[in-house]
Every structure is written in C-alpha cells, then in structure tokens.
Amino acid sequence: MTDMAPALKQPMPRRMNPVVMAIIMIIPLFVVLGLGLALIEANRAQITNGPAPDFQLKTYDGEDFILSQQLGKIVVINFWASWCGPCRSEAADLNALWDEYRGRGVVMIGVGYLDNEDKALDFIKEFGVQYLTGHDAGSLITRTYGVSKVPETYVIDQLGNIAYYVPGTITADQLRPVLDRLIAQ
Structure with missing residues (x-):
C-alpha cells in the first residue's frame, strides 16, 4: 500500500489593492519626470555675462x-x-x-x-x-x-x-x- 500524503492546500495569493498598485507605479514616474525637468532647467542656465x-x-x-x-x-x-x-x-x-x-x-x-x-x-x-x-x-x-x-x-x-x-x-x-x-x- 502506498502512503499518500494529503495534498497541502496552497493559500491563494492576495490581490493587491488597485489604488496601492497605481501609487506604486506612479511614484517612479513622477521621480523620473522631476529629474528630467531639473536636468532641462540646469541645461537652460541663463547666460548673463x-x-x-x-x-x-x-x-x-x-x-x-x-x-x-x-x-x-x-x-x-x-x-x-x-x-x-x-x-x-x-x-x-x-x-x-x-x-x-x-x-x-x-x-x-x-x-x-x-x-x-x-x-x-x-x-x-x-x-x-x-x-x-x-x-x-x-x-x-x-x-x-x-x-x-x-x-x-x-x-x-x-x-x-x-x-x-x-x-x-x-x-x-x-x-x-x-x-x-x-x-x-
């Protein structure tokens, strides 16, 4: 007779809250955008003398x-x-x-x-x-x-x-x- 172990129940993965997911995706976008704008402004330094x-x-x-x-x-x-x-x-x-x-x-x-x-x-x-x-x-x-x-x-x-x-x-x-x-x- 073979001993069969009962199948272990795998817990269902929790779905991430859509609002949290959106925030996680948007924050890096704003960081990259902000750095890009800062770089543009740095390159646009006013020449006055x-x-x-x-x-x-x-x-x-x-x-x-x-x-x-x-x-x-x-x-x-x-x-x-x-x-x-x-x-x-x-x-x-x-x-x-x-x-x-x-x-x-x-x-x-x-x-x-x-x-x-x-x-x-x-x-x-x-x-x-x-x-x-x-x-x-x-x-x-x-x-x-x-x-x-x-x-x-x-x-x-x-x-x-x-x-x-x-x-x-x-x-x-x-x-x-x-x-x-x-x-x-």
Missing part, C-alpha cells in the same frame, strides 16, 4: 546674421514673439533706438521665439520694425542663451562680451545710457 555665445540667424530679409562678424560693434539682441504682449509694448522703443543709434556703431537683431513665420511678419509690418530680425529655427539660439520667456534683451559690447541683460520688457530710457556708455569707450 562673459563672452556672448556666437550664433547665425537667417533674417526675414534673407541675410545671414553672424554674431562673431559684428566684433567692433555694439549688438542689441532682442528675443521676442508676435504673441507676446510685453514684446508689443516695447516695439516702439526698440524702433526709436534703432533710428537713433544705427549710424553710431550699433547693430540690432531681433530673434523670433517659438513663433509662426506669418504672424512674425505681420508683427514686423504692424510695428514697422526696421532692424534685422529672423526666426530661431529649432530654438537653437534661445536654448544657447537660456531664454525661457520673452522678451529678453542682451547688449553685447565691441569685444563680444555681454555688457547688459534685461529679462522682461526694456525701455529706451533703460537702454540709452548703456549704449551711450559703450559708444564712449
């Missing part, structure tokens, strides 16, 4: 603007967008400054930020923008300078260094003394 990073921009007039070819001149770089309210409010001052300083060794370049070309051209026409401006295709220039919102304005001195930086709207009254000081040097 030192040598100005070189860039090339195809203007709406079809010219190639290359910052490093402007050595010996003062360069005003304005990051803007047609959908930006503050950009609209500073447009008249920037035009006035361009008219006032363009024959005095000052170059102005507008860098379009996350904009539709047709709307950007409408903005240029509406505000009578006369200085060079172009679209930052692929946002390479804005990323290089750490621009995360517009407007932002940089003034580059004759040696290619950042001499002045304004996050937000700029006025002629703010910019005029900076340009005069650099011209006098």
Whole structure:
C-alpha cells in the first residue's frame, strides 16, 4: 500500500489593492519626470555675462546674421514673439533706438521665439520694425542663451562680451545710457 500524503492546500495569493498598485507605479514616474525637468532647467542656465555665445540667424530679409562678424560693434539682441504682449509694448522703443543709434556703431537683431513665420511678419509690418530680425529655427539660439520667456534683451559690447541683460520688457530710457556708455569707450 502506498502512503499518500494529503495534498497541502496552497493559500491563494492576495490581490493587491488597485489604488496601492497605481501609487506604486506612479511614484517612479513622477521621480523620473522631476529629474528630467531639473536636468532641462540646469541645461537652460541663463547666460548673463562673459563672452556672448556666437550664433547665425537667417533674417526675414534673407541675410545671414553672424554674431562673431559684428566684433567692433555694439549688438542689441532682442528675443521676442508676435504673441507676446510685453514684446508689443516695447516695439516702439526698440524702433526709436534703432533710428537713433544705427549710424553710431550699433547693430540690432531681433530673434523670433517659438513663433509662426506669418504672424512674425505681420508683427514686423504692424510695428514697422526696421532692424534685422529672423526666426530661431529649432530654438537653437534661445536654448544657447537660456531664454525661457520673452522678451529678453542682451547688449553685447565691441569685444563680444555681454555688457547688459534685461529679462522682461526694456525701455529706451533703460537702454540709452548703456549704449551711450559703450559708444564712449
């Protein structure tokens, strides 16, 4: 006769509460997302002094603007967008400054930020923008300078260094003394 041991009853595995399971799955997702955003912000460090990073921009007039070819001149770089309210409010001052300083060794370049070309051209026409401006295709220039919102304005001195930086709207009254000081040097 064979001795048969009674079959051991295996306990049924407990099902995990769906809410607990969702939390366990979501927490790592938020950790990874948070680390990714922190890394993006770290790479978007604002450049506010030192040598100005070189860039090339195809203007709406079809010219190639290359910052490093402007050595010996003062360069005003304005990051803007047609959908930006503050950009609209500073447009008249920037035009006035361009008219006032363009024959005095000052170059102005507008860098379009996350904009539709047709709307950007409408903005240029509406505000009578006369200085060079172009679209930052692929946002390479804005990323290089750490621009995360517009407007932002940089003034580059004759040696290619950042001499002045304004996050937000700029006025002629703010910019005029900076340009005069650099011209006098």
